[in-house]
Amino acid sequence: MNEIIEMNTLGMIGGTSWHATEVYYRFIQERVADRIGAWNSPPIILHSINIAIMRTLDKELIQSKYLETAKKLEAAGAGAIAICANTPHMVYDFVQPQVGIPFLHIADATGREAKRLGLKKLGILGNKPTMTRSFISGYLGEKFNIEVIHPEGDALDQSHHYVSDELTQGNFSLEAKTFYKEEIRKLQSRGVDGIILGCTELPILLKDYEADIPMLATTTLHAQMAVDFILS
Numbered sequence: 001m002n003e004i005i006e007m008n009t010l011g012m013i014g015g016t017s018w019h020a021t022e023v024y025y026r027f028i029q030e031r032v033a034d035r036i037g038a039w040n041s042p043p044i045i046l047h048s049i050n051i052a053i054m055r056t057l058d059k060e061l062i063q064s065k066y067l068e069t070a071k072k073l074e075a076a077g078a079g080a081i082a083i084c085a086n087t088p089h090m091v092y093d094f095v096q097p098q099v100g101i102p103f104l105h106i107a108d109a110t111g112r113e114a115k116r117l118g119l120k121k122l123g124i125l126g127n128k129p130t131m132t133r134s135f136i137s138g139y140l141g142e143k144f145n146i147e148v149i150h151p152e153g154d155a156l157d158q159s160h161h162y163v164s165d166e167l168t169q170g171n172f173s174l175e176a177k178t179f180y181k182e183e184i185r186k187l188q189s190r191g192v193d194g195i196i197l198g199c200t201e202l203p204i205l206l207k208d209y210e211a212d213i214p215m216l217a218t219t220t221l222h223a224q225m226a227v228d229f230i231l232s
Helices: 018-036 059-075 087-098 106-116 128-132 134-144 154-169 174-189 218-231
Strands: 010-014 044-048 080-083 121-125 147-149 194-197 215-217
Touching: 010 018, 010 059, 010 218, 018 044, 018 218, 044 059, 059 080, 059 087, 080 087, 080 218, 087 128, 087 134, 106 134, 106 215, 106 218, 121 128, 121 134, 121 174, 128 134, 128 154, 134 147, 154 174, 194 218, 215 218
Parallel strands: 010 044, 010 080, 121 147, 121 194, 194 215
Antiparallel strands: none
């Protein structure tokens, strides 16, 4: 009989969107199997929240829901928590001090890869809060000394539309793909040496696109961070 390998239990907060959550879950299962064999599978506790909560833009409601969920995962035996999306990391500073287990921060995973590649200035794509607020860009600046810039003008609203109204609903259109390819070129012209795909559905949309600068798929980097925790 094959050996039963002890692993750390991961708590996952998913649902925003379920398409990205599915990618996280599959990636973690496959990478753990690659490293220790398919006989063992990782212990995961998944709580999928209602994406409509994020659409309310009610900061207190969003914070309280993520805190409630994090406490449930902690009580259920999770040793760390991964939020399976970029934007909900806006709750990190509020929730982390109130639970006794660590969050695996998506910007940590992104920053470590950027440092490994020697990147200094990144463009970020995603919805409007992710691009313009500091919970990703500020974190990368403070912890990794990486400059982050975002699209300009109407492109901010257009990107927000594609993420919120299309990608999170599972609509991966050629129009959206063309838009993001053009925004990557514009960001390159402003001096970035890498691109943050700061929406967990963007790597799905752009899976067949090869840019001539590194594209940091936050989904993959974050999920790999979760694998490393599980097997640590």
